[in-house]
Amino acid sequence: MFARAFQSSLRAPKFRLTPLTVRLLSQETRSAIEQAISSAPVVLFMKGTPQAPACGFSRATIQILGQLGVDPHKFAAYNVLEDPELRQGIKEYSEWPTIPQLYVNKDFVGGCDIVMAMSQSGELSELLESADALVPEEEEEK
Amino acid sequence: MFRSFARKLPRARLGRRFVSSEMDEYESMIYKKLAQELEPSNLSVRDISGGCGSMFAINIESPKFKGLPMIKQHRLVNELLKDEIAKWHGLQLKTKAKK
Numbered sequence: 001m002f003a004r005a006f007q008s009s010l011r012a013p014k015f016r017l018t019p020l021t022v023r024l025l026s027q028e029t030r031s032a033i034e035q036a037i038s039s040a041p042v043v044l045f046m047k048g049t050p051q052a053p054a055c056g057f058s059r060a061t062i063q064i065l066g067q068l069g070v071d072p073h074k075f076a077a078y079n080v081l082e083d084p085e086l087r088q089g090i091k092e093y094s095e096w097p098t099i100p101q102l103y104v105n106k107d108f109v110g111g112c113d114i115v116m117a118m119s120q121s122g123e124l125s126e127l128l129e130s131a132d133a134l135v136p137e138e139e140e141e142k
Numbered sequence: 143m144f145r146s147f148a149r150k151l152p153r154a155r156l157g158r159r160f161v162s163s164e165m166d167e168y169e170s171m172i173y174k175k176l177a178q179e180l181e182p183s184n185l186s187v188r189d190i191s192g193g194c195g196s197m198f199a200i201n202i203e204s205p206k207f208k209g210l211p212m213i214k215q216h217r218l219v220n221e222l223l224k225d226e227i228a229k230w231h232g233l234q235l236k237t238k239a240k241k
Contacts, residue, residue, distance in 0.1 A: 056232070057234075096217075096220065097228060098227065098232065098233055108213075109213075110213050110216065111216075113216070113234060113235050113236065114212055117212060118212075
């Protein structure tokens with residue numbers, strides 16, 4: 001039905017949280033989110049997909065991660081627009097009111113503004129480097 | 143319900159000049175709240191939604207941010223504006239510790 005035609009270097013796992021009736025962050029949602037943030041060293045919760053971001057903030061964040069050379073094999077993106085449970089749940093889990101949200105090695109890094117500021121100061125590069133999440137240099141030269 | 147809808151109409155904006163530092167009612171409300179809690183040395187609140195009123199750019203420089211990592215500075219602001227942010231589509235937040 002739904003053309004999932006994008007062939008890309010960036011993974012967009014088909015991850016779904018089970019629908020729940022309660023609004024509050026349940027144990028189920030919590031463990032599903034924990035599973036998501038453990039799925040790769042660099043995890044982004046965003047609106048839309050890396051190929052087609054559905055929001056300027058998500059787009060900017062994806063661009064920064066791309067520019068810094070995040071290894072696609074060490075990256076996972078979750079589209080919160082596909083899952084209302086995730087959209088609300090991740091805000092409560094991170095105690096952060098907006099999307100996108102970046103996690104590195106299961107630690108919450110921040111949203112778009114923080115990612116941008118950290119990329120300008122060089123902090124983000126260092127963080128990704130220490131998480132061994134960047135494409136190896138010799139590979140990049142080819 | 144109706145009142146909050148009415149507030150979102152760009153009515154307040156009509157009389158505004160194109161380049162203006164004047165804030166509308168809602169922006170002022172946000173501004174006052176932040177000014178009161180953070181005693182900023184520099185503060186600006188701007189509706190950058192282009193009319194729908196759900197996207198804001200906020201710049202804050204405050205001595206209260208001193209010694210806090212950026213994530214904590216942002217969390218402080220997020221907490222203060224929790225109820226408002228929940229209604230918005232986006233927030234572009236810049237914080238700076240007053241030296």
